[in-house]
Amino acid sequence: MPKVSEAHRAARRTQILDGARRAFAKHGFHETTVAHLEEEIGLSRGAIFSYFPSKLDLFHALAEVDQERLIHLWLGGWENVIRHIVEDDPEWIGAYLDVSRMLRNDPELRRRWEQRNPELNAELERSFAAWVDAGEIRADLPLDTVGRFIGIVFDGLAIQLGAGFGHPIDLEGTLELLRSALAPK
Amino acid sequence: MPKVSEAHRAARRTQILDGARRAFAKHGFHETTVAHLEEEIGLSRGAIFSYFPSKLDLFHALAEVDQERLIHLWLGGWENVIRHIVEDDPEWIGAYLDVSRMLRNDPELRRRWEQRNPELNAELERSFAAWVDAGEIRADLPLDTVGRFIGIVFDGLAIQLGAGFGHPIDLEGTLELLRSALAPK
Numbered sequence: 001m002p003k004v005s006e007a008h009r010a011a012r013r014t015q016i017l018d019g020a021r022r023a024f025a026k027h028g029f030h031e032t033t034v035a036h037l038e039e040e041i042g043l044s045r046g047a048i049f050s051y052f053p054s055k056l057d058l059f060h061a062l063a064e065v066d067q068e069r070l071i072h073l074w075l076g077g078w079e080n081v082i083r084h085i086v087e088d089d090p091e092w093i094g095a096y097l098d099v100s101r102m103l104r105n106d107p108e109l110r111r112r113w114e115q116r117n118p119e120l121n122a123e124l125e126r127s128f129a130a131w132v133d134a135g136e137i138r139a140d141l142p143l144d145t146v147g148r149f150i151g152i153v154f155d156g157l158a159i160q161l162g163a164g165f166g167h168p169i170d171l172e173g174t175l176e177l178l179r180s181a182l183a184p185k
Numbered sequence: 186m187p188k189v190s191e192a193h194r195a196a197r198r199t200q201i202l203d204g205a206r207r208a209f210a211k212h213g214f215h216e217t218t219v220a221h222l223e224e225e226i227g228l229s230r231g232a233i234f235s236y237f238p239s240k241l242d243l244f245h246a247l248a249e250v251d252q253e254r255l256i257h258l259w260l261g262g263w264e265n266v267i268r269h270i271v272e273d274d275p276e277w278i279g280a281y282l283d284v285s286r287m288l289r290n291d292p293e294l295r296r297r298w299e300q301r302n303p304e305l306n307a308e309l310e311r312s313f314a315a316w317v318d319a320g321e322i323r324a325d326l327p328l329d330t331v332g333r334f335i336g337i338v339f340d341g342l343a344i345q346l347g348a349g350f351g352h353p354i355d356l357e358g359t360l361e362l363l364r365s366a367l368a369p370k
Binding site for chain 1: 283326329331337339340341343344348
């Protein structure tokens with residue numbers, strides 16, 4: 001068997017993830033077939049599944065990459081995260097929502113999902129605590145409650161964008177409302 | 186053919202809707218089969234589909250009833266709506282989320298969906314404008330932006346509850362954050 005270089009493997013991995021993201025965005029998670037994946041990725045199922053054991057593993061890897069990017073944005077200020085979701089591809093957001101139901105019915109999967117990027121998540125919590133200490137964010141409510149509120153607004157935007165509801169989001173107005181919610185009292 | 190009284194029809198309709206809600210909550214919208222509906226409702230498919238032409242019409246009727254209840258709650262104060270979603274059945278919320286993706290891909294369905302309860306929706310907008318006029322809600326941002334923010338928080342809570350993420354929601358803390366967001370400046 002020929003040896004495959006690390007660089008080649010990394011490039012293949014990226015090719016697979018990029019194509020899979022397009023396939024999931026186009027068809028939704030549940031309706032994406034192996035044939036769809038082959039078509040968007042440009043590789044055979046054998047090649048694809050030698051990198052990722054299942055469709056779900058593929059999706060999980062994409063979600064991990066996204067979460068990493070989001071946490072890096074977050075470290076530059078929570079507003080970046082809200083800006084990002086409003087500017088993201090609504091089709092991809094839709095595919096993302098497809099998976100939330102599966103998580104509910106599969107505790108093992110949910111555990112794995114919640115434990116993506118553990119070190120980055122710890123850094124995120126530290127940065128949030130630092131903003132509270134610096135008086136930039138209110139300290140009169142539990143840290144968890146305030147941090148989670150940003151997550152709730154993020155997810156709510158995801159639903160409205162993913163479902164294609166109504167007119168465009170007023171991003172600046174929404175940020176202003178969130179700023180008022182988080183401001184020190 | 187025997188004549189069926191109005192009261193009998195109304196009771197059957199309720200029986201069908203109640204059973205359908207249980208079936209959708211248990212299996213999710215997509216995975217609910219006609220056999221599941223028969224089982225939960227206790228009627229044959231013929232009887233069920235003589236009241237509602239399709240599974241989607243059944244779901245639509247349930248969503249309409251829910252929206253009606255929500256708008257009535259809202260008219261007593263927006264906080265009621267947030268309390269309601271936190272206390273609702275997470276399984277049913279999950280089924281509700283199942284449908285949001287279908288809406289994206291079907292503009293005709295989305296139009297129908299957005300036009301549920303038109304008169305009640307108009308009343309909701311009037312009540313919101315009255316709160317702004319009374320100085321209970323900030324007037325420095327467009328009415329639409331502020332009203333929609335409550336919807337975003339509502340949907341975000343729905344996702345987190347429907348996906349079964351993390352620990353329970355801190356309802357009082359979340360309401361306090363939303364109050365700060367909406368308070369007149």
